[in-house]
Amino acid sequence: MLCSHNGRTDMARLTLLFIAILMVTQVTSVHLSFAHFLYELEGMQWALRQHWFTETVMHTGVRHLNSVLVASLLLLFGRDCIRYGWTPRTQNRGLLILSVLTSFGLIAYLKTVTQLDCPWDLVEFGGTRPYYGLFQLKPSFIEAGKCFPAGHASIGFAWIALYFYWRERKPKRAMIALVTSLTVGFGLGFIQQLRGAHFFIDDITSAFIALWVATIFFNIVNRKPSEAKTYA
Template sequence: MAMVENSYSTRNWLITAVIFSALFLVIEVTDVKFLLADYIYRLEGFQWSLRDHFITKDILHNGVRELNFVAIALVLFLTIYHYSPFGRREKRRRYTLLLLSLLLSFGIVNYLKATLGMDCPWDLSLYGGAKPYVDFWSFRESSFAPGRCFPAGHSSIGFSWLALYFFWKNNRITLAKFALVSSIVVGFSLGLVQQLRGAHFFLDDITTAFICWSVSFFIHHFGKHHEANQR
C-alpha cells in the first residue's frame, strides 16, 4: 500500500515538474514576465515608489524576515528538545525532517540567487536602473556586478513552510491542508510585496514555489523510505 502511495505521489510530482518547466519556458521565452512588472511600474508613476516604503520594506520585508528567523529557531529548539531525555522519541524523525526541509529550501534558493546572477527589475534600464536586461539563457555582462534576484528569496519565507503539510499529513489532515493553503497564500503575498518594490518578476516566485515544494516532497519521502527500511 505504501509503495502504491509513493508511486502515485512521485507521478504527481513529475506531472507538476513538467507543467512548471513548460510554464517557465513559455514565460521566459515570450517575455510574458514583463507584463506585470510593466503594469506596476506605470502604476507607481514610472518609478519604484514603494521600494523603501515603511510598510513594504520595514514591516513586510525586514519584519517578516525576522519573524521567520524566530519560527525557524523554534523548530530547531523543538527538534533538539525531542532528542533530549525529556522529549518524545517518536517525534524526533518528524521534527528533523521538518527542520531539514526548511533549511534546504532556504539554502537552495539562496544558493541559486548567488550563482545565477539574475538582476532585479529595479536594476534594469527598462525600469530606471543602469543595467541592460540579460535573459536567463545568456552570459552575464562582465562590466556589471551580478544580481541576486532569481529565484525569489523573500517568498521562500512562505513557500518553505509547505513542509508543514507533510509534517501533519499523516496524523492531522485538517492542519496539513491549512498549512498547505496558508503557505501558498503567504508565499505569493510576500512575492507580490517584492514585485511592488521592484525586486522580482512574478516568474521568480513561481520558481521558488516549485523549489520549496520539491524539497519538502523529497525530504518527506526520503524520511518515509528510511523509516520503512529500519523496520
Template sequence: MNNHFWYKHLGLPLLCSILLFSAIAYWQLDISLANYVYIMEGRQWLYKDHWFFSTVLHTDARNLMISLLLIVFISFISSFFIPQLLPFRKAIVYLLLSTTLSALLITTSKHFSQIDCPWDLVNYGGKLPFISYFHARPEWMPDAQCFPAGHASAGYAWFGLYFLALKYCPQWKWLILGSILCLGLLFGAVQQLRGAHFISHDLATLTICWLTALLLYPLFFSGKVNRLITPFLNRKPLKHS
C-alpha cells in the same frame, strides 16, 4: 510511496512548473507584469522604501520566519531532555531540515544565477540592460543575485508542514498547503511591487522549496531513513541524575 503519490506530488507539480516557466518566457510575462506595476506606480518603485512594505512585510516578516525556525530548532534540542517530545522528534528534524535546506538552496542559487532585479534595469530607473535567462551576461556587468526570490522562500520553505500533515493529520493538509502558498505569494507580491523580483523568480523559489520538502519526505517516512540517522532520531531523552 506508490506511483500515485509521485504522480500527484512530483509529476503533476513539475509539469505545471515547466508549463508556467514556458508561458512566462514565450509571452515575456516577466517584462509585461513589471511594466504594468512600474507604470501603475507612476514610473517609479513607489513602495521600494515604503515603511509597510520594506519594514513590516519584508524585514519584520523575514525576522518572524527566522524566529519560527529557531523555535523548531529549540524544539529539536529539547527533545533530548523532554520525554514528551521524543515521539515528535522525527517530524521536528524533517521540518527543520526541509526548511533550512530550502533556504540554503535559494541563497546558494542566487550567488550563481547572475540575474538582475527589476529596479537595477534601465527600463525601471536603473543602469543595466535586461539580459534574459538564455543569453550570456557581458563581462562588464556587475554580479547579480536576484534569482531565485529570497523573500518568497520565507513562506514556501515551510512546505514541509504540508507533508507532515499528509502523514499525521491529512484532514488539515489542504488548509496548511493553501496557507503556505498564500504566504509565499504575499511575500513574492510584496517584492514585485517594490521592484525586487520578476514573477519567474518567485516561481523558481516555489519549485525549489516544493522539491526539497518532497524529496526529503520519503527519507524520513517511508522506512528508508539512513541507518546512521535512525539511532539518532530514536535516542531517548537524557535522564537527570
C-alpha cells in the same frame, strides 16, 4: 499523497508544468510585461520600494519573525531529542527542520548562480543594467544580480514542509498549512514585485523548489502507519 506512486506522478506533472511556465516566460517576456504594468501603475517609479509598510513591516519585519520561528523550531527539536531520544517524533521534526533550512539555503545559493537582476536594477525600470534572461550569457563586466529565485517569498514557501509533517496524522491541519504557506509565499512575493525587487516567475520558481525539497526529504524515511500516528 505526494509520497505515493500517484504522488510521484503528480510531482512529475508539476515539474513539466513548471518547465513549461519557465520557458513561456523566457520566450514571451510576459514577466517583463507584468513588471512594466506595475511600474506604470506606480507612476513610472517604484513608489513602494521604501514604503514603511512594504519595506519595514513586510520585508524586514517578516524576516525577523521567520528567524524567530526557525529558532523556536530548533529549540523544540533539541528539547525532543533530550526528552525522547531519536524517535519517530524527533525524526519527523528533524525532517521538517532540514526541509525548511534546505529550501532557504538552496534558493539563496541559486540566486548567486543565476546572477539575474531585480527589476529595479534594469534600465527600463529606472536602473542601470541591461536585461539578460535566464538562458542568456551575462558578460562578466556586468555586475551580477541576486534576484532569481525569490528569497523573500521563500519565507512562506519553505513552510510547505508542514504539509508533509502533518499529512499522515492531521490531514486537515496539513491542508491548512499548505494553503497558508502558499498564500504567504505568493503574498510576500507580490509585495516584492510592487517594490521592484522581483518578477513573478521568481516566486513561482521558489515555490516549486520548496515543494520539491519537502517531497524529497519526507520520502527518504518510510514509517509504519502505527508509528506515524503516535505523536503530535
